[in-house]
Amino acid sequence: MSTTTEFQVTGMTCGHCEMSVREEVSEVAGVTEIAVSSKTGKLSVTHEAPIDDAAIIAAVDEAGYAAVRG
Amino acid sequence: MSTTTEFQVTGMTCGHCEMSVREEVSEVAGVTEIAVSSKTGKLSVTHEAPIDDAAIIAAVDEAGYAAVRG
Numbered sequence: 790m791s792t793t794t795e796f797q798v799t800g801m802t803c804g805h806c807e808m809s810v811r812e813e814v815s816e817v818a819g820v821t822e823i824a825v826s827s828k829t830g831k832l833s834v835t836h837e838a839p840i841d842d843a844a845i846i847a848a849v850d851e852a853g854y855a856a857v858r859g
Numbered sequence: 860m861s862t863t864t865e866f867q868v869t870g871m872t873c874g875h876c877e878m879s880v881r882e883e884v885s886e887v888a889g890v891t892e893i894a895v896s897s898k899t900g901k902l903s904v905t906h907e908a909p910i911d912d913a914a915i916i917a918a919v920d921e922a923g924y925a926a927v928r929g
C-alpha cells in the first residue's frame with residue numbers, strides 16, 4: 790500500500806534546487822515517488838512501507854535545505 | 860594580455876544557477892576566468908584573446924538564462 794507524506798521545504802529557489810532535493814530524497818529506502826515544488830516549497834513523498842520522517846528531513850538537509858513535516 | 864568583459868544575466872536565483880552558467884561559459888574557447896553572481900546577475904568573463912560576445916551570450920542561453928553585454 791502506498792502512502793504519501795507531505796513536507797514543507799524552505800530555501801528552494803529554482804528547478805536546480807528541486808532537482809537537488811529530489812536526488813537526495815530518492816535515495817531514502819522505500820521511497821517510490823517524489824513531487825517537489827520550489828514555488829510552494831511542498832515536497833510529497835510516496836512510499837510503500839512506513840518511512841521515518843527524520844530520514845526524509847535528513848535527505849533534504851543533505852541537499853542543503855530545511856524541511857518540516859507538512 | 861587578459862581582458863575582462865562584463866555581462867548582465869537575468870533569471871539566476873541561486874548557486875546552482877551560477878554553477879550552470881559557469882559550466883557553459885567555461886567551455887567557450889579563450890575564457891580563463893569567470894565570476895558570476897546570482898544576486899547581482901553580474902557575469903565577468905576574463906579572456907586572453909578577444910572573444911565574441913555572441914559566444915558568451917549563447918553559452919548563457921545554453922545554461923537556460925539570458926545575458927546582455929553589461
